[in-house]
Amino acid sequence: MVSAKDLCPCGLGEPYPDCCGPLHAGEREAATAEQLMRSRYAAFAVGDADYLLRTWHPDTRPADLDLDPAQRWLHLEILGRTGGGPFATEGTVDFRARYRHHGRTHALTEHSRFTREGTSWLYVDGDHD
Structure with a gap:
């Protein structure tokens, strides 16, 4: 659980x-693909599977999502982006996320694809190492 004093993950x-709290609560939507990507990373960090499913494109969204409570997300680094601005309809974000799982630190690097439907940015899919 994240307190009001905590910095956003x-x-x-x-x-x-x-920062990402109002997005997770449904009080506002991400304005860019990068903002959605950051808010999804934060949702993994705080364990908000509902937000992750809600912001996943219906064509690629899994039926459910079980987050591993042993996984601790540590750091997000944006490596690059294309499109995905406030007036775009598509965008990509390249990132590296570091996490700890069962005492070992790992890194996930992904090229994520996003699309806008109406006013909502949605995660489509990604290629990762």
């Missing part, structure tokens, strides 16, 4: 209630 350095 997305890495922008803002308090969670001023």
Whole structure:
């Protein structure tokens, strides 16, 4: 659980209630593909599977999502992006996420694809190493 004093896990350095918290609560939507990607990373970090499913494109979304409570997300690094701005309809974000699982640190690098439907950015899929 994230408290009002905690910095958002997305890495922008803002308090969670001023950053990804309102997106997770459904109070506002991500304005860009990168903002959605950061908010999804934060959702993994805080264990918000409902948000992850809600922001996943219906064509590629799994029926359910079981998050591993032993996995601790540590750091997000944005490596690059294409498109995905406030007026775009598609975008990609390349990132590296570091996490700890059963005492070992791992890194996940992914090229993620996003699309906008109406006013909502959605995660489509990604290629990862």
